[in-house]
Amino acid sequence: MSNFAQSERQRLTVLLRAAGPDAPTLCTGWTTRDLAAHLVLRERRMDAAAGIRLTPLAGWTARVQEGYRARPYEELLRLFRTGPPVLSPFALPGADEAANVIEHFVHAEDVRRAGEDWQPEAPGAALTEVLWRRLPMLARMEAGRKTPVRLVLRRPDGRAVTVSRRTGAAVEVTGEPGELVLFAFGRGARAEVTVTGPTDAVEALRVVLPFE
Structure with missing residues (x-):
């Protein structure tokens, strides 16, 4: 069975590494380092991930994300590429595929299309x-x-x-x-x-x- 969340995870990792930590993205105000920190937080800090959607918790989320952002860029990429830890809800059977196919696809395109010279690139059938x-x-x-x-x-x-x-x-x-x-x-x-x-x-x- 195909695991599209995993293949898009690997594609996004490759794009983030090739772009480097200071490249622009389509996420307003975020560099590739900010995006990498967001991706790691989302899967590894469920206490802070709620603030991605819930405005009253956004301040806590921003502080935790800033902590991740301060880590070496290559470490963030390694944490994201290896996937959610065992105790993360994203590690439950089927959860990664259910929750992350679109998340990873969109963010991969956030990196790929941020430059002015991007070209259309259709996903597989x-x-x-x-x-x-x-x-x-x-x-x-x-x-x-x-x-x-x-x-x-x-x-x-x-x-x-x-x-x-x-x-x-x-x-x-x-x-x-x-x-x-x-x-x-x-x-x-x-x-x-x-x-x-x-x-x-x-x-x-x-x-x-x-x-x-």
Whole structure:
């Protein structure tokens, strides 16, 4: 059975190492060192990881992340590459694959697409289908809570996911599954997608999910 979370973990490690600790990423305000510290914290410090989502705990998360950030960069990469420790929830059977395929894919592209000379690079067919299967739930969690308009994500072959069922005319975003994942996670400015719909609705969407 393929383990896409693991293969994307290794790809992300390679990209982080090649970029070095001070390279930009698509995570606003974060260098590659910041991103590496975040990845390690998320799997190894569950007491601090909650602050990634919960604003009242964000200060504690930032302090713990800064502690990791101060460690040697190569140590952070080793901790991330070797995966979660035995006592981490991410080490439970199936948890890594369930929780990390999209996480690792998005962050790998955060590193790869941060430079001005990046080129499109489609994931393999099998990973593409995994991303498509995971997209509906995650897009509704990420993009659905932000968008002020009815939003539909569509593949070039016509298959579509309705992310937000708000009233009014729909805005459609068309692209390959990996590109739609990046759009839903706020990376639309570097995603290869086409956005169509009424001008006012498209502009309202652009405010919360920027795109070219």
